Amino acid sequence: MNSNNVEDTGYTQAMGHLLVLYTQVDQFIMEACAERIASAPGQSARLGLAKQVGDECRHVGIQSRWMEEFGVDPGPVISQRVLEQLHSHFRGLDWVDFLTDLYLVVEALGSQAVEQVVPLADPGTRESLRVPLQDELDHVAFGLSELHKALADMDPQLRKTRLEKIPVRIQGFVNFLQRLDVPVVDWFEQVGASSQQLCAVLSQRKDELLSELAA
Numbered sequence: 724m725n726s727n728n729v730e731d732t733g734y735t736q737a738m739g740h741l742l743v744l745y746t747q748v749d750q751f752i753m754e755a756c757a758e759r760i761a762s763a764p765g766q767s768a769r770l771g772l773a774k775q776v777g778d779e780c781r782h783v784g785i786q787s788r789w790m791e792e793f794g795v796d797p798g799p800v801i802s803q804r805v806l807e808q809l810h811s812h813f814r815g816l817d818w819v820d821f822l823t824d825l826y827l828v829v830e831a832l833g834s835q836a837v838e839q840v841v842p843l844a845d846p847g848t849r850e851s852l853r854v855p856l857q858d859e860l861d862h863v864a865f866g867l868s869e870l871h872k873a874l875a876d877m878d879p880q881l882r883k884t885r886l887e888k889i890p891v892r893i894q895g896f897v898n899f900l901q902r903l904d905v906p907v908v909d910w911f912e913q914v915g916a917s918s919q920q921l922c923a924v925l926s927q928r929k930d931e932l933l934s935e936l937a938a
């Protein structure tokens with residue numbers, strides 16, 4: 724599938740759902756980061772979260788403008804109930820778990836999945852993803868750096884225990900996301916992505932993140 728598929732209603736609908744999903748996730752991240760600013764440990768964490776709130780706000784604006792032009796049904800694909808569930812999940816996490824779930828899973832694996840769609844997307848959608856995906860790299864770098872700092876501040880035994888728990892935690896949160904009632908894999912396939920390839924890319928990205936953390 725390539726950029727000529729805007730005439731294909733299956734493509735347009737599925738891409739529309741993915742765009743709504745991405746925008747809802749950005750909005751969610753914006754709110755979750757804003758809530759964490761006051762309790763974040765240290766000035767660099769607070770400044771990084773505040774910058775990210777601004778970035779995600781810009782992404783929501785870019786995506787919303789593009790969705791209107793593209794003629795996407797703006798109806799939410801994540802229900803209010805699920806969003807509230809996700810907010811309460813994040814509110815209950817300590818700083819290390821918050822960083823793990825938000826930056827390793829939602830930001831790093833999420834934007835890796837979006838990257839897979841870019842070559843399959845029509846030119847307008849591809850352009851709408853350019854700035855947001857560039858910023859997501861900064862967000863992942865911020866999350867990894869804060870996670871490194873938080874782990875480095877722990878005594879070695881605790882650090883070891885927390886580090887060992889991270890892969891399980893990532894898998895647990897991925898499973899939680901998969902149980903939400905959002906047929907995201909179907910949409911990926913409908914825009915021409917292979918779910919098998921997507922899984923392989925995400926698994927490789929997860930391994931890279933884990934080795935970066937352990938370094």
Ligand SMILES: [Fe+2]
Binds near residue numbers: 749778779782855859
């Ligand atoms: Fe974003």
Ligand SMILES: [Fe+2]
Binds near residue numbers: 752779859862
């Ligand atoms: Fe982000």
